[in-house]
Amino acid sequence: MSQLADREQSQPEPLKIPVHIGIIMDGNGRWARARRLPRQAGHRAGTENLRRIIEACADLGVRILTVYAFSTENWGRPESEVQGLLNILEHVIDRELADLHAQGVQLRHIGVLEALSDNLQNKVRGAIELTQSNQRLVLNIAWNYGGRQEIVEAVRRIVSTGISPDEITEATIDRFLFTAGLPDPDLIIRTSGEMRVSNFMIWQGAYSEYYVTPTFWPSFNRAELEKAIAVFSQRERRFGLAPDQT
Ligand code: IPE
Numbered sequence: 686m687s688q689l690a691d692r693e694q695s696q697p698e699p700l701k702i703p704v705h706i707g708i709i710m711d712g713n714g715r716w717a718r719a720r721r722l723p724r725q726a727g728h729r730a731g732t733e734n735l736r737r738i739i740e741a742c743a744d745l746g747v748r749i750l751t752v753y754a755f756s757t758e759n760w761g762r763p764e765s766e767v768q769g770l771l772n773i774l775e776h777v778i779d780r781e782l783a784d785l786h787a788q789g790v791q792l793r794h795i796g797v798l799e800a801l802s803d804n805l806q807n808k809v810r811g812a813i814e815l816t817q818s819n820q821r822l823v824l825n826i827a828w829n830y831g832g833r834q835e836i837v838e839a840v841r842r843i844v845s846t847g848i849s850p851d852e853i854t855e856a857t858i859d860r861f862l863f864t865a866g867l868p869d870p871d872l873i874i875r876t877s878g879e880m881r882v883s884n885f886m887i888w889q890g891a892y893s894e895y896y897v898t899p900t901f902w903p904s905f906n907r908a909e910l911e912k913a914i915a916v917f918s919q920r921e922r923r924f925g926l927a928p929d930q931t
């Protein structure tokens with residue numbers, strides 16, 4: 686082998702940066718318990734961490750980051766914890782919006798906003814409107830989100846349009862999901878070790894690559910994100926085809 690070919694062979698492959706990353710931000714409670722802190726301290730630390738990961742994603746060239754912040758099932762937690770999480774959402778909008786806007790972050794929401802107070806709904810809508818033209822990174826916040834509920838909502842709206850059954854395709858359903866217009870996530874990361882999707886993007890994740898780390902969400906840092914992307918880069922995505930077709 687020529688020296689040049691040899692050198693080319695030993696060059697590391699460039700990283701494939703996922704266009705769209707989804708993160709199931711799990712483990713705030715366990716992070717807090719390990720430090721003998723209340724669960725709310727874990728949620729606060731998790732929110733701080735989100736700021737760092739948003740910046741890291743934008744830096745690395747990720748275009749869309751969808752974060753699972755509150756599921757339709759999380760309403761079943763003790764009222765004080767639910768209230769604490771609602772307070773954090775409000776606090777993030779009040780305190781972080783200007784910075785996110787300055788960073789070029791476009792905020793979006795998936796889920797059902799109507800369950801929130803009018804005041805909080807207005808704040809979320811205001812944040813979405815303010816940042817709608819930003820292009821550096823789309824930050825899609827899944828709040829009061831459930832994949833099954835999303836599909837139920839889509840079916841209801843499709844039926845109400847009066848479309849005939851044989852006209853319904855996968856693309857029709859895509860158009861009626863909360864994520865309409867966004868590409869499916871390439872990589873879905875779950876922190877804190879659970880091997881389940883917990884109702885996150887069950888339609889859109891059909892061919893996503895999954896990556897699970899034992900690290901609790903508040904400790905999931907830029908180095909961990911880069912590791913997840915490095916693992917993603919090594920994966921062979923086949924979409925159902927034979928290996929020599931891809
Ligand atoms: C994720 O952390 C945050 C939310 C679900 C809102 P958890 O609160 O689920 O933390 P663990 O799983 O109890 O450690």
Ligand code: IPE
Nearest residue numbers: 709710711753754755756883
């Ligand atoms: C998933 O975590 C939801 C969020 C991260 C917002 P959970 O902690 O609610 O999931 P389960 O209960 O362990 O499946």
Ligand code: MG
Nearest residue numbers: 711712713714
């Ligand atoms: Mg959890």
